[in-house]
Amino acid sequence: MALIQSTLIWVVYAVVVALLVAVASIFVYLYQAPRERSATVSIVCIFTITALLATVLLLPVDVALVSSTTSSKLGRRKEWASDAHVANIVYTLKIVYYTLYSLDAVLCLIVVPFTYFWYEEYDEVAAEEGRQTIGSRLWGALKYTLAFIALVVILFLVGFFVPVARDRSGAHFGLEYFKRILEENHPERALTFALGLLITIGTLIYILYTAAGFALLPVAFIKSAPAISAPTLTANTASALEQNRERQRQLEGRNAGSPEGLNSKDRRELDALVREERTLVRRERLAAEASGEHSNWLVKTWMKIEAAFRPLKLLGGFVLMIVAILVWVSMLLTGIDKAKNSVCKTHCGYILGHVNILNPMNWILVKAAKVFPIDNVIFLILVLFFFFSSVVGMASLGIRFLWLRLFQIRNGHTSPQALLMGTVMLTLMALAINYAIANMVAPQYAHYGPQTYCDKPLRHPTDQPDCSEHKKLRPCSETADSDAARNVCTASVGSTFLDTITVNFSFFGVVDFWAQFVFLAVYLIVFVVSLFRVPKLDEFQAEADAEEEEEEGLLASTGRRFGATWQDITGRSKNYGTGNGQGARRENAD
16 A cells, blocks of 8 residues: 555656656747757756756655655554655655755756857857867867856865854754754765755845746736737728828828928928838738738637637636735745744744744645645646746846846747756746745645644653544644654655755855745735836837737726637627727827
8 A cells, every 4th residue: 555655646746747848848949039949958948947846846745755654633653654664765755855956956057057158159150161060169168167067066065064053052953853954964964055055046036036927927817818809900900001101192292293392290290100100010910920810720720729718818817816915925924933933043044843823825735735636736836836937037027137137038039048047047946946835835734744643642652642532633843842743753855955954054044034025025016016007118129029019908908808809719800990090199109
């Protein structure tokens, strides 16, 4: 039974990883510029994104495996769950975690930078003339990558020798949980230091990009349905274009016989009409693309299906907004709980000990963990929400150094260099998301899941408690230090690893904890602003992209959105009367 259960858990994880490969592939394909596609860049980005998401999504597998050894109804271990069997589960999880974390660090600090320089070194003219070989290109990329290799070596050396947790005077360090995570193994300590630094750097990025995207993503779903259908847009644009050209002919005909040509008033009007004509021609082309003209039947069918599902996209936006608010409230409550009730405050990075304030997301996940794999599905949705929020944040703000914009992340317009830089940032943010979910969103679930123990005195320290008659069940926690708790409770390996970082290197824990309040503040500001302000595109974007965004009509009423959806499905336009010149007037106003 134990083998079947553990095998099923790992099979579900394999399915999730396969899904992550698909998600990463679609992300890279959609965002990379078609004219600059590179097989090497695509493969590295897909593999890196899959690895980092697989690391984060290992947590529900971890929780399910350690929780499978106990009966939450009786508060005791199952018959087959001997100490040796539990130790074997923990050891296997440690190997997987250390492998994935090490892989994430190597990909982020060595492989992706090398791929960046490898792509930059390519010279098409020199390659065609035979002056650039694979060896010279490899050496050119490796020269620049050596600096990153040196950085990795320095990080691990510092982590190997840096002193840890010297202030152990608090009573909390006598608890069994803290005794286990006070790390003295130098190689493991080097890895925890390196990852602690990467998590902290990722947190500084996460509080800006992920927080902004967390507020913008639901709003983008809600405002994504077009205010006017493609057939109506085509008809209105054609009518406005015809009126524009007729007015130009009138002006030119009226002054055709004049030796002085057009007067200043007519010249200004004609110039404005020419500019408006260019806008209308561009809009006509966009409308033709949106309606699927000159496309094959497969593309047209897909556009019909996409139009039919627009109401679900609108509904999904409202659902995501509710989830975002629920997560925000959960993080705020946990933050208050930790700041007030942490057993060791700054000495251990505000480890909570046990939950004192009800956390809605934590409660949902703990209850869902009792029925596998419901918690895995919820956790997957939550992680993907955080991930795509980070992507939306990067797309909105761009990749910047201080106030300077280095790269832009745009759908179908992202260069390979920007994609690689974005992948590094997503890796760092994913490590920060891992910390946030395990320590702020659902701390009880991440540490012990649904595990409980029977709080009854034991005749012998190695006995299993019995709560079959008298229900004295208590949720497992870090501060539970009785013999019954030690015999039953097993902390998840992932949460223990994160707590090892914050206890041994408390500076990282303090920075990561207080940064969560900055995340909450940034989310609140962006969310309020996005509700009342029309999103404006960057002035340096291509004019065609600006026109395309304008035609989406992000702030139109909900009723007209559903009307446009029906017209896109049927392919027939609706006569709006005098609405022909509305788009042109909007252009002049801009």
